[in-house]
Amino acid sequence: MLKVCSVLPVYNERENIGRLIDELLAAATPDYDYMVLVVDDESPDGTADVVRERMARYNAAAEQVALLYRTNDKGLTKAIQAGIDTAIETYGADIVTWMDCDGSMPPAEVPNLVSLLIQDPTVAVAVGSRWTGDGADEGHGFMARTLSWIINTFAKVWTGGKLTDYTSGFVAARKAVLTQIRLNGDYGEYCIDILNRAERQHTVQEMPYVCVPRWAGESKTGANLWDYLVKGRKYVRTIVTLRRELGYFSG
Numbered sequence: 001m002l003k004v005c006s007v008l009p010v011y012n013e014r015e016n017i018g019r020l021i022d023e024l025l026a027a028a029t030p031d032y033d034y035m036v037l038v039v040d041d042e043s044p045d046g047t048a049d050v051v052r053e054r055m056a057r058y059n060a061a062a063e064q065v066a067l068l069y070r071t072n073d074k075g076l077t078k079a080i081q082a083g084i085d086t087a088i089e090t091y092g093a094d095i096v097t098w099m100d101c102d103g104s105m106p107p108a109e110v111p112n113l114v115s116l117l118i119q120d121p122t123v124a125v126a127v128g129s130r131w132t133g134d135g136a137d138e139g140h141g142f143m144a145r146t147l148s149w150i151i152n153t154f155a156k157v158w159t160g161g162k163l164t165d166y167t168s169g170f171v172a173a174r175k176a177v178l179t180q181i182r183l184n185g186d187y188g189e190y191c192i193d194i195l196n197r198a199e200r201q202h203t204v205q206e207m208p209y210v211c212v213p214r215w216a217g218e219s220k221t222g223a224n225l226w227d228y229l230v231k232g233r234k235y236v237r238t239i240v241t242l243r244r245e246l247g248y249f250s251g
């Protein structure tokens with residue numbers, strides 16, 4: 001049976017991670033073997049204790065919840081990459097998904113993202129988009145939405161890609177793509193990089209989703225103009241590098 005693993009990168013998400021695990025496991029369909037792998041970078045707030053409690057609750061019959069507790073080389077992109085590697089090498093995942101773990105991305109939509117890959121063998125990556133169809137960004141204010149729209153338009157026009165949400169972070173991908181393309185960058189720019197590299201060689205399918213405010217706790221990135229400009233510089237650098245390295249792509 002196909003194995004699907006959702007990698008859940010967390011830092012100080014004690015108030016959100018238990019609910020997210022519950023909702024992901026409740027939404028899973030019997031079409032495949034499903035598990036979640038939480039990747040915690042030594043959160044001081046006790047996030048891992050909540051995960052261990054869920055492991056005790058859910059793992060009696062089969063391992064549905066696992067924890068990768070990292071004490072070195074911290075950071076969001078490295079956490080997701082470590083989770084992807086563990087999902088494939090240790091848990092034998094054929095498909096890996098990942099998402100933010102603050103409630104801003106809908107756990108109930110994960111099976112829909114996965115089914116885009118299962119129903120069509122030519123689709124290699126499925127990605128949630130706030131900027132297509134019924135998608136929306138209700139989780140951010142006007143400034144963040146506008147900057148995100150500018151970055152996404154720039155990514156599309158400058159690289160020649162076709163996607164509408166390169167900074168999504170809500171992704172499901174086949175093992176074959178993930179063993180071929182590794183994540184580059186520190187934070188959200190890794191997503192622009194992997195999606196653009198993937199769409200040059202494979203079919204990447206978007207699925208509309210509505211991003212909502214985090215359930216509880218605080219954003220790690222901050223939300224003032226300076227934080228966005230610092231983040232934006234890295235995004236722009238990634239887009240320029242993609243065009244320089246790979247050229248303009250008109251697929």
Ligand SMILES: Nc1nc2c(ncn2[C@@H]2O[C@H](COP(=O)(O)OP(=O)(O)O)[C@@H](O)[C@H]2O)c(=O)[nH]1
Nearest residue numbers: 009010011039041075076079100101219220221
């Ligand atoms: N493992 C790990 N997860 C992180 C790190 N930084 C942020 N995260 C997680 O990444 C996701 C997005 O972070 P969030 O604070 O919501 O940032 P924002 O959405 O950009 O405001 C959440 O699930 C965080 O818990 C980190 O350094 N390590």
Ligand SMILES: [Mg+2]
Nearest residue numbers: 100102104214
């Ligand atoms: Mg967030």
